[in-house]
Amino acid sequence: MGKYNFDEIVERRNTSCLKYDFGLKRKGRDDLLPLWVADMDFRLPDAVLDDIKERVDHGIFGYTDPDEKYFDAVKTWFRERHGFEPESDWITVEPGVVYSIAVAVKAFSEEGDSVLIQNPVYYPFAETIRLNKRKVVSNDLVYRDGHYEIDFDDFEKKIVDNQVKLFLLCSPHNPVGRVWTEKELTKIADICLKHNVYVFADEIHSDFVYRGFKHTSFITLGGKYKEKLILGTAPSKIFNLAGLQLANIIIPNKDTRDKFRFQNDASGYSQPNALGLVAARSVYTKGGEWLDELKEYLEGNLNFVRDYLKEKLPEIKLIEPEGTYLIWLDFSAVTDNHKELEDIIVNQAKLWLDPGIIFGRESALFERINIAAPRSIIKQALDQLYSALHK
Numbered sequence: 001m002g003k004y005n006f007d008e009i010v011e012r013r014n015t016s017c018l019k020y021d022f023g024l025k026r027k028g029r030d031d032l033l034p035l036w037v038a039d040m041d042f043r044l045p046d047a048v049l050d051d052i053k054e055r056v057d058h059g060i061f062g063y064t065d066p067d068e069k070y071f072d073a074v075k076t077w078f079r080e081r082h083g084f085e086p087e088s089d090w091i092t093v094e095p096g097v098v099y100s101i102a103v104a105v106k107a108f109s110e111e112g113d114s115v116l117i118q119n120p121v122y123y124p125f126a127e128t129i130r131l132n133k134r135k136v137v138s139n140d141l142v143y144r145d146g147h148y149e150i151d152f153d154d155f156e157k158k159i160v161d162n163q164v165k166l167f168l169l170c171s172p173h174n175p176v177g178r179v180w181t182e183k184e185l186t187k188i189a190d191i192c193l194k195h196n197v198y199v200f201a202d203e204i205h206s207d208f209v210y211r212g213f214k215h216t217s218f219i220t221l222g223g224k225y226k227e228k229l230i231l232g233t234a235p236s237k238i239f240n241l242a243g244l245q246l247a248n249i250i251i252p253n254k255d256t257r258d259k260f261r262f263q264n265d266a267s268g269y270s271q272p273n274a275l276g277l278v279a280a281r282s283v284y285t286k287g288g289e290w291l292d293e294l295k296e297y298l299e300g301n302l303n304f305v306r307d308y309l310k311e312k313l314p315e316i317k318l319i320e321p322e323g324t325y326l327i328w329l330d331f332s333a334v335t336d337n338h339k340e341l342e343d344i345i346v347n348q349a350k351l352w353l354d355p356g357i358i359f360g361r362e363s364a365l366f367e368r369i370n371i372a373a374p375r376s377i378i379k380q381a382l383d384q385l386y387s388a389l390h391k
């Protein structure tokens with residue numbers, strides 16, 4: 001038994017919680033068990049909650065800015081966990097990674113230009129590109145034998161044919177769960193360097209990698225690849241801080257940083273959320289032990305899902321994840337119609353998952369489930385799915 005109890009059910013309903021409180025509004029039902037959006041049903045450790053409470057007790061929430069103590073916490077985290085230490089100057093504190101992707105799209109491309117992604121991928125990538133009147137180009141990941149790979153010839157061809165200006169890398173990859181190897185990342189980096197393509201490396205899931213796999217940060221690949229790099233990081237996924245809106249965008253090159261900051265200023269954003277700063281500094285200095293235990297718990301959840309599917313729902317195929325707490329399931333043996341799949345999930349199993357269609361047309365027969373919840377909730381969800389499919 002560890003120090004933290006991740007089996008504890010914490011009632012999240014009636015907290016304006018996006019995951020639990022908006023079923024009626026968003027899905028037309030208020031009886032769904034939600035395992036969709038990527039946040040977790042776990043409370044933070046007391047040491048972090050105490051830091052936030054202390055700040056709340058001060059009672060004044062005027063404009064705040066990150067100070068050297070804040071930057072030291074961020075730098076130490078990345079030095080100890082990811083093998084690189086950003087300079088304070090390289091870090092821009094932002095309200096989120098998606099917001100920062102929008103800033104990067106505006107900073108590094110013009111209207112009508114092409115921006116590259118790899119479908120199936122976290123859907124705000126394509127949305128952000130489209131809403132900013134750029135063209136979405138996808139180097140679709142290749143799904144073979146239950147595993148996803150990059151077609152590098154297609155990657156380069158898409159860049160050349162469309163004169164791509166910016167590539168949005170998802171590393172580790174949501175939803176397919178790949179933790180890209182150093183070799184794969186270096187191939188990507190070489191092609192982008194050769195064709196002058198900026199890389200936004202979204203590494204928001206980098207702290208959550210399963211045993212046996214290693215996350216390689218794009219920034220550690222080598223000096224020549226840093227010039228056009230924008231590294232998206234945040235404590236929000238791993239420490240469940242999404243509602244406090246804080247991300248650290250790391251840009252080593254001054255010219256790239258200036259371009260990014262110009263667009264950030266043009267969008268009118270300046271000082272970050274006061275409680276977000278306190279929470280981020282606190283988790284980065286005091287949250288390591290909690291995170292390490294949590295990772296073990298989530299590995300247990302993954303094992304539970306794998307065993308359950310094997311034993312009771314062999315028609316659903318688990319895409320073995322290497323990282324992230326988002327599990328990608330192939331339902332193509334259940335139905336060949338994505339609308340029927342949605343009906344099974346929502347109206348019969350009474351679950352709220354992320355349907356594969358939103359990640360790209362090719363993945364219409366997939367579902368993404370979030371396993372960052374107490375195991376009893378995961379079991380309940382699978383039982384509901386079993387009942388729906390074996391009536």
Ligand SMILES: Cc1ncc(COP(=O)(O)O)c(C=O)c1O
Nearest residue numbers: 038096097098099122174202204
């Ligand atoms: C790959 C990826 N990037 C960004 C985000 C969201 O980041 P933020 O809330 O900081 O915009 C998510 C959330 O699920 C994600 O999976």
